[in-house]
Amino acid sequence: MTCDEARILLHALLDNELDAGHAREVEGHIASCPDCAAELAAQGEMQRVLADTNLRYTAPASLRVRIEASLPQAPREQPTRRAVLRGFAMGSAVSALAASGVVAVVLRQDDQQRILSEVVSAHLRSLQAGHLTDVVSTDQHTVKPWFNGKLDVAPPVIDLTAQGFTLVGGRLDYIDARAIGAVVYRRRQHVINLFVSQTSSAEYRAPRTETMQGFNCRRWGNRGLNFWAVSDLGADELAEFVDKFEAAMKANVEG
Numbered sequence: 509m510t511c512d513e514a515r516i517l518l519h520a521l522l523d524n525e526l527d528a529g530h531a532r533e534v535e536g537h538i539a540s541c542p543d544c545a546a547e548l549a550a551q552g553e554m555q556r557v558l559a560d561t562n563l564r565y566t567a568p569a570s571l572r573v574r575i576e577a578s579l580p581q582a583p584r585e586q587p588t589r590r591a592v593l594r595g596f597a598m599g600s601a602v603s604a605l606a607a608s609g610v611v612a613v614v615l616r617q618d619d620q621q622r623i624l625s626e627v628v629s630a631h632l633r634s635l636q637a638g639h640l641t642d643v644v645s646t647d648q649h650t651v652k653p654w655f656n657g658k659l660d661v662a663p664p665v666i667d668l669t670a671q672g673f674t675l676v677g678g679r680l681d682y683i684d685a686r687a688i689g690a691v692v693y694r695r696r697q698h699v700i701n702l703f704v705s706q707t708s709s710a711e712y713r714a715p716r717t718e719t720m721q722g723f724n725c726r727r728w729g730n731r732g733l734n735f736w737a738v739s740d741l742g743a744d745e746l747a748e749f750v751d752k753f754e755a756a757m758k759a760n761v762e763g
Contacts, residue, residue: 511541514634521534530636546695623683630681678690701737702732707733708732
């Protein structure tokens, strides 16, 4: 494990969020690395300071009483026929929304957030030593065939080295309880995981960037595939990566 990999996981170690295997890897690295050990100690001390009860002030109960006494008392309204009918109307409106599928849209959005969380977790796992790639190559003609037979649809693999994003390799990962492809790139010292899964929708969905657990994730849909590009790169550089990837993929299709 490198120092960069360990430092990404120090907060998770302090918060007891790592499984036993990963915790042992980080602790083993810290035992042999004075710099990371010092960083862990500094983060632990900050955590203790922030948790110090001396930094908190509890307002006295009398203050709440005085504030409530100073507020104007709203008159208690008796229910009227109009109010009751309005309540029935609101209930009918909610039922109509549910019947029209609006509730389903909300559920799908929640599902998207769950999948986004799984994608970011997979990115974090990949940063562990030995987990980043199953096939290591900067040659797209080596990486792409490696996926054949392992997935229903092999992810597009594009060489963007000339555009500043170096192809590193690929691997299989698991999102939403199914195997998907992950194509790995580097931008300087930053890892970019491009997760690709098949979808039944051929509709184009424009890229949008979200942030989760300190990582930027740019997701979009195109040509029957869902894409998630995840990295600790800045949002602008990650958007640049997606733009160059999409342009190259379009050129390959048209060519």
